[in-house]
Amino acid sequence: MPKLSHRVLVLFAFLFVFGIRVYFAAQHGTFSSDESYYVLRQAEHIKATLTPIYNDPLSYGGKFVSFLPTYHYIIAGLSFFGSNVLKLFSALVGASIVVVAYLIAADITKHKYLAVLGGLFAGLVPAFLKTSLNSLTPKVLTLVLFFVCVYYVIKIEKARGGFSLLLLFSVLLSLVSPIALLLVLVLWVYSGLLKLQKLKLRSKSFEYMLFLTFLTITFNQLALSKLGLEWGILGLISGVPSSLLKQELLGLSWVGIISSINAILLLLGVYGAYIAVQKWSEKREVSLLLSVCIVFVVAVMLRFVDLTQAVSYLGVTFAIMSVYTFGELVAYIKKLKLRLPGGLLTMLILTLIALPVLGFGLYEANSQAEKAIPNYEIRGLLWLANNSEEDVCVLAPLELGHLVTYFAKRRVIADTNFINSKDIEERLRDIALAYTTPYETNAIEIFDKYGVGYIFLSPRVKNRFGIDKPSYVADAKCFEMVYNQTVQIYKVKCTLK
Template sequence: MEKNKKILLIIFIITLVVRLVLAFSIPNLTYESYYHLRHVEHIKETGTPLFQDPLSYGGREVLFLPFFHYLMAFFDLFLPTIVITKIIPNILIALITITSYFTAKKITKNETASLLSSLITGFLPILFFTNSFTVETLSLPLTFLTIYAFMNINSKKHLYLYVISFLLLSLTSFSAFLVLIGFGIYLLLSKIENKKTNKAEVEVIIFSLFFFLWVQFLFFKSSFIRKGISFIWQNIPSNIISEYFPTFSIPQALLLVSIIPVLTGAYIVYNSLFHLKNQKAFLLISFVIATTIFTWLKLIMFKQSLAFFGVILAILFASFYNDMETYFNKTKLSGYNRIILPVTVLLLLLSTVIPAISSALQQDTPTNEEIEAYRWLKDHTPKESGVLTTLEEGHLVTYFSQRKNMMDNQFRMVKDVEKRAKDINALFTTPFQTLALDLLQEYNLRYVVFTPSAKEKYGITKINYATRNCFEPIFKGESKIYLVKCEIKRVK
């Protein structure tokens, strides 16, 4: 194995080891992970996706692209749960270091610069969601594998690789649409600048577009018929939409993506747009533009867009380093060439590794004590019971307690999602017992779970209306569970 490939392997292994150490130092998964784990286990048991969910929102239709869940269900047949939830997702994300290397090498032909891109990708803080068992852990690697294969579309083996990766991406995530828009912008700008486009590129883009539309129609036909084009906005309630699409923050972006890739990437984007000296770099910049458009239109979550930006900027760093080396060689600064690499590596490690570890340690996960409370509900409550929790903890109810929740973060296809979002907040903040009982009765909720996470979210120390005559404490500890004993009688 040649030296550079050994270094690339070392970067991959170090990235993976650091991710796994952090993943296992945090005992539990992120809240949304339990939604996906539940669907994986259902496919393992039945062979079919859980499109009719009897527990989420008290019972509803769920629409999603199932490839991620089928893939993990396959691994779940012969591997322990901890392997499929913590090890496999981190392997998938760590593999982006390899894709980044080959993509950067295709653009620059510079081995050292490409290895630096791989190093940046491996320790991007925005990618250090080490305890996340979500679709993004597969869709992100597939997205960049698709882009790399497209760059080499004239090669037969890369054409096959492109077809396979894009087909799987289309069955995994809406990110496939982002890729298509990036291709479209690439073709449009190439036309404007009178750049010759490859016939094979145009053909595979057209094929990809029709396949993607067919897949979306296959899985989301009913949603499209009911909601029209608005179904792509995911039905997020207006009172919490700022949590999913926050106002753009430069300090936050610099922290999550790292300052060096952001600054060098901005330079390369500007340079490429106005000089267009590298067609392959221009393709990546088309994806930067596409991601910007998607973020502005609120078609992609803020953190997902930052993850996509981060990897692209990490790859584009190779162009910056290559230009910097060329500049030093052409000037009287050539004597400093020997120190460029060690200084660059040191700066990259300081600006990425520490924020990455900090990002991983700050993941929002339930505590062991909170999970114990939800497991207790499964063993001590009737199967058809409804349970009030915060929106984020809704998946803990359906996974650990196997009971009906009032709400979770899967909003698509829920008709009264705006009202539920308003009412769930009222149930944790109102001082009026009659209002609370009326809402609990309306949603058939027999139990109320009050955890430290709920206290932190709403800034309260207790549920003000939970008096003993109507709310019996049946589980005590850091988390409390109340049985609702009263009901509102309506006089006709």
């Protein structure tokens, strides 16, 4: 039987991950993330006016929104072909990390066949599936472009060309996301690690590092020009509220963090890094991958990125470094000189390692697909769009903020666009208090503060706050149930003013 080319195998791996993403996304007509509907809202505005929404009257009661709109323009163009094309695009971009991770692993380890397994594992990192499957988010394209840039940095470090392509993908990354700033930090940390080993950064890499530093700061400063008058480029840091980060950390134990990467993948990656570190002079590339890990751990601590996003980058990095472990394992098996045909023992062991990784990936893919926005929530929000005052604010939890602004087209107290948002912590506390307080006066005081005219109550909201309904809505004089299906909507009729 002829041996399959490693190029054919990586194609199969890509198609497998792409198929998983398409299959689970096709199970539901809606997207799984609240952020997807913010992207759609921006895309629809771009289609209508050719410009994104910068002064958003609905977010936080009205504010200037700072973001890079390149991804939203792409979605606006693709949306002419329908939502199914958008889901295919999301699946295609997400699955492409398989090829990118394979290219990096094959280049740094020289194990082309084993690198296919590393690429497959990268496509099945649970945290990455959680943030990207059945979702429209620039985070997916950002992660892929980030590792494409890492690949070309490795190539120019080995004097193999690719400098022009590196510049091209760096420009694209800088246009899509401020994460390009973290790539700059990765390169500076990488330079420092090389100095510790008494190695020098190649001149082309140094030129690129300076170019990328200037490029990302310039692009982001232009994009955040209004915000930059007050905070400058540092306005991007502290995007994630500290209370949410603490909630993530408290709600996600070490077991949870490890499972978000995949325990097997974590062990393989850490041991792979250990193997590579034993040969610093021959494995400069591992310094670059370790720099990625260092920077994203620090980025979480600085609240530049959320925990799940950071774990996605760590998971892909560990998947790449796991190929070192596979190479060591294969070399050890060969030393045993067992009389098994065609490397049967090697294939058996690698299969046993791969099966749990595949299982965890499929489980996470199914879990994420099941989080698709339920139609009954959409029906309730559409009712609000047709039956409520245009300038009213709707009480809804943070994770439903973009759904309210997209479907109901009404103001919200808070959503996940944290940058340039005032009093985020206070707003989050007020939302929680408004749903859970037993005191009517406390609730009405909050409603007066933000101009809340309607209370949105769905099964997700009830589960989020551990309530059946706010106790104060029993007062029919102040609260009228105006919509009663799976979702309940109450109209606020009283004020303390």
